[in-house]
Amino acid sequence: MSAPSCNDPSRDRLLMAAVEIFAEHGFRDATVRDICAKAEVNPASVNYYFGGKEKLYAESLHFAFAQADQRYPLGDVLNSNLSAEQCLTAFIQQFLYKLLDDTSLGHHSKLIAREITDPTSALDGIIATAIAPQFAMLKEVLPALLGSGWSDKDIYRCILSILGQCLMYMHSRSVIDRVCPEVIATPEEINRTSEHIASFSLAALRQFNQEGSQA
Amino acid sequence: MSAPSCNDPSRDRLLMAAVEIFAEHGFRDATVRDICAKAEVNPASVNYYFGGKEKLYAESLHFAFAQADQRYPLGDVLNSNLSAEQCLTAFIQQFLYKLLDDTSLGHHSKLIAREITDPTSALDGIIATAIAPQFAMLKEVLPALLGSGWSDKDIYRCILSILGQCLMYMHSRSVIDRVCPEVIATPEEINRTSEHIASFSLAALRQFNQEGSQA
Amino acid sequence: MSAPSCNDPSRDRLLMAAVEIFAEHGFRDATVRDICAKAEVNPASVNYYFGGKEKLYAESLHFAFAQADQRYPLGDVLNSNLSAEQCLTAFIQQFLYKLLDDTSLGHHSKLIAREITDPTSALDGIIATAIAPQFAMLKEVLPALLGSGWSDKDIYRCILSILGQCLMYMHSRSVIDRVCPEVIATPEEINRTSEHIASFSLAALRQFNQEGSQA
Amino acid sequence: MSAPSCNDPSRDRLLMAAVEIFAEHGFRDATVRDICAKAEVNPASVNYYFGGKEKLYAESLHFAFAQADQRYPLGDVLNSNLSAEQCLTAFIQQFLYKLLDDTSLGHHSKLIAREITDPTSALDGIIATAIAPQFAMLKEVLPALLGSGWSDKDIYRCILSILGQCLMYMHSRSVIDRVCPEVIATPEEINRTSEHIASFSLAALRQFNQEGSQA
DNA sequence: AATGAATGAGCCTTCATTCAT
């Protein structure tokens, strides 16, 4: 499990090619031949550098997450002096960009969507390093919006409501493309989408705050 | 494309085995031999009854949706004399049951999640017969909750917010199981979840209604 | 080994379909399903009536030869009061018609060509009943044209020279169609072809007769 | 389409085994497994070296023709200072050797006979490289023997008469073996056969020349 | 007698992996 970007150019090319091919075809349908062809390396390189297709897949997953986190770091949201509402709004926007930005990050979101839908042993590592921190952050921010008296389970459900709205655009993009393609067609639409999700969620949270916990 | 439950016992066993194996391993990783072994039929039966692995997969998908629709019919929600709020609440509950009820429906939700994440040519048929009607129904119900002045695109986003919260529990179950398993562990928890999503969504919609369209 | 045309209509249809399909695709590439479909009978009929694909093939071969001999009987040539030259000319014409007449006999010639190129156990029977008599007839006619002093082997070579010219148009039709299609294109061309072969052969035999045996 | 005899021993063994097995069983009945077993290579080698059974078959055909042309080159007949009669005689002998020499060329003649009787897409290539040149050569030689006044079609028929006599011994060998095996039994007999065909053909052509064109 | 459903052996091909260089 070496660093995503070491000094070996062949290894790096292999990794980037793997992210793309795995994202496009899935783990099983992707062939090491195709990956090596795209990376312009020998077909035996996968075993040489990574020790097998599966290992390469796990590394690709970490590489994709690391790339995404580097481009859209969570710290930007946390380290700023924002109100809770602004913080949540900023998080949603950044999270959505991370999920939907296909241009600068390659098709990493498809890769992640696949892994979540059809987890491998690599998922645990991904959750620990990339997903759990996001949950933790929201778990810190939400009480300020919800007021007191809410159980952890209540807060988790709210987190899932927020994340679910965002992930909808990634996991179910195939359905959206077919049923209402206008909401996802252009990259600029991402901003509108994040505004909607922020408004929707803040509206709900505010009302929850006023009504108080029903538990 | 015969009826999901015809009089042919071998065909039916094959279909049910296929739903299970495809759900567990995905289309590519599932082998015809395994499916036939589970159904206790001849390895050539898949070609005999369905004309190939791909055709069997498409039928399995339709079968899974048909089974779910039969157990939790959409008509129950529409044909009743309910207020818009009650109608949405009922829809959410039923939709969630349809997605999460693994006890009486087998592992069909994994099958559906896979197909949406990694669509095949069968998705179009599924959308037309099973998904589009649900969108249409929500598109009729929401205006009563949102008030006037909202564009179709606004309404679609609200629909996606609602469905996204529900689908979160299906698509990202692997993450939920690891990060906050308590919200999904027991079947009875499904009711609590649906209540949460209904409350969350209705709260947001009410506030949208009060604030009016910002377009 | 029943008569080619017995009273069972299913059996007859099967036989005729088999001749056509076997002729078109060869023994191995022809499927019993296709044959049964063309004959509009049950797929199990081949085994029921003939006891297997191979047996059906053997019967088809006999059927095709019988059909050809019925349409162009050898007796017509022998029983007439013709000179040796006229007899040979008539034989060549009839033989060529038998080989090339695809219209009234179905594609039986292709079937025969295949069997000769790639003999099965059925060939011995075919030779005994259909081919040997033709050799015998020529063996009787040729001495009148060649004069005396020729060994059996010499006569056989002349027979083979005559038959070879005729069979060229059957066995190598694929080549003729590509290299010089004009000599085989129309049915009327068959007459010209038979005239050529008769002239060519008689010219050679006459000269052989003048020169005498060189053995 | 690499050279018939390159430096790869496995590839060459595979090709020679393929010629033999395809000749013996035909394209469809020959199994890749059998070919690989005979060549003592891995069952996957056919796809590795040739890209599939069909491609291997096409290469085998070219290989067989190339082998035959190398052993009995057409150039030997053309480049020599022979009279037209000697030229035709030499051609017939060489052609016949090419067709019947099973001792030094393997069973390639059966392979060729099959392909001509039951052509695949490979035939066009074979005709262009191996068969058309022979036609062209005869088309140049025959006018010197026939005299003037003959149409192309007349000349083609004479060519077919000559080739037909030769090919008889290849295509119909199964019949000859059963009806008059003495004319083909021994390799030395090939010389006698070629002398017969040359005599027969030259006699006919001479007479045609004297009589003149009847067109 | 005659059928239609069902079978199982076998084929070609793909692909991740390894081994000698």
Next chain:
DNA sequence: GATGAATGAAGGCTCATTCAT
């Protein structure tokens, strides 16, 4: 260290055949 040739296991599918009716 890194490669390219070669492997063998396994998968989907076809098809002649059989069995219960």
